[in-house]
Amino acid sequence: MRPITRPTTLAALSLAAVLTLTACSGGDDESTTPSFSAADATTDGGEATTEDEATEDVVEEEPTPTELAVDYDVAAVDFGAPGAVTGPGTPLTKGQPAWLNQTATYGEQELTGPTAVSVLDVRALEPSIFDQYSNAEDFAGYTPYAITFQQQWFYxxxxxxxxxxxxxxxxxxxxxxxxxxxxxFGFGAATNSCGLQLPEYDEETKTLVSCIIGLSKDLPVTTAKYNGETYTSIIASADNAYFNQPLSWG
Structure with a gap:
């Protein structure tokens, strides 16, 4: 058995308190303008202004954004028909599929079938994405990188x-x-959109474009690897040849 050692993962805790239920509901935010009485506001000449005149000078604050700004579009690529299983350590380029046999459990069913996966793009994001988390200080000095990848199921x-x-x-x-x-609430990183414009899951072709966020304080993150294990694995499977010879996309 081969114990799995990985760098420490950083957990993003609860959303910051500014993300209120009202702000997240999708409705339009209504800014409340402070009210002024005639006794509160005067002109330079000492004359009281009306409430309407006073509110004209009030600068409304921009609403706090409740989601990350969309930086760019990510399109799915055509993987074509399934090919032979991609061997461990095979060099790949971004957008090139690795063909694998996947075993997954759906309810009480365990299914095995061909699937394809590929890294499409990697780029740095603004560190301000951490501001949405209540533990934003834990990410000081880190640069986040959006790693978009595509998977298609052929079963x-x-x-x-x-x-x-x-x-x-x-x-x-x-x-x-x-x-x-x-x-x-766990390691569901593949469901993240990273604040990017990703295509919806295509039920007809069973194609999904997802994103994970890599973190670094020094060298840039340039790609991702498939090593046959999961985010929750502790011991690598004895028959997993990809653990020592992972697939990555240059």
Missing amino acids: DVPAEYDPTTLDLFPIKEDGSDAEYLTGQ
Whole structure:
């Protein structure tokens, strides 16, 4: 058995208190303008102004954003027809699929079938994305990197379930492991949109474009790797040849 060692993952805790229920409801925010009485506001000549005149000079504050700004669009690519299983350690380029056999559990069913996965793009995000978390100070000095990847399933995923995504791990330009962002309630990093414009899951082709966030204080994060394990793995599977020879996209 091979124990898995990884860099410390940083958990993003609860959303900051400014993200109120009203702000997250999707409705328009209504700014409340302070009221002025005639006794409160005067002109230079000492004459009282009306409430309407006073409010004209009030500068309304911009509403606090409740989600990250969209930086760019990410489009799905055409993986084509399934090919032979991609061997451990095979060099790949971004957008090139790795063909794998995936075993996943859906309810009481365990299904195995072909799937394809590829890293599409990696780029740095603004550190201000950490401001949405109540523990933003934990991320001081880190640069976040959005790693977008695509997966396509070529077996019948039960209609009542979302397909199970493979877990990818960010790596730096020198090939070393990078830290990555996890959620408050587990390791569901693949469901993140990273504040980017990602296409919706295509039920017809069973194609999903997802994003994970890599973190680094020094070297830039340039890609991600597939090592056959999951975010929650402690011991690498004995028959997992990808653990020592992972797939990555240069």
